[in-house]
Amino acid sequence: MRLSFACFLLLFATVSSVNGPYRNFINQHINGGMLENRCDQVIGSRGITVADSNRCKETNTFIRATTNHITRICVSAGEPYGVLTKSLQPFDIVICRLRNQGASRPHCQYRGQSRTRRIAIRCEGGLPVHYGGDIVYFDN
Known part of the structure; x- marks a missing residue:
């Protein structure tokens, strides 16, 4: 019985250690209905800043897409890209760039741009945990 409980605790600790970064990834990077003109509102309401600070992120x-579409990149819809995994298909993205450099929350002001790009993410335990960037692709 003790061995089973110990295995359960080990499994729980492993899932919890990935679950935090996965939830953070979802908060910072997934929004199926994102519009170019909503960067200020969405970034503000989600509390997205430079890690461990109140400074506005330069780019977010x-x-x-849905979390399921992104998670599939880690499992079957991606290919190795250095330490990251690159999506096999392009995604619609909105890139929010800071307009007022050096600002701190709640004074972040962004300009949004829509693009269609393949994306590169870092996966841990079959889940996306870090957005590595977007990749310009050429459809032949």
């Missing part, structure tokens, strides 16, 4: 990218 939102992927217009």
Whole structure:
């Protein structure tokens, strides 16, 4: 019985250690209905800043997709890209760039741009945990 409980605790600790970064990834980068003119509102309401500070992020990218579509990149819809995994298909994204450099929350002001790009993410335990960037692709 003790061995089973110990295994359960180990499994729970492993899932919890990935679950935090996965939830953070969802908060910072997934928004299926994101619009170019909503960067200020969405970034503000989600509390997205430079890690461990109140400083506005220079750039934040939102992927217009569901968590299931993004998670599939880690499992079957991606290919190795250095330490990251690159999506096999392009995604609609909104790139929010800071307009007022050096600002701190709640005074972040962004300009949004829509793009269609393949994306590169870092996966842990079959879940996306870090947005590595977008990749310009050429459809032949």
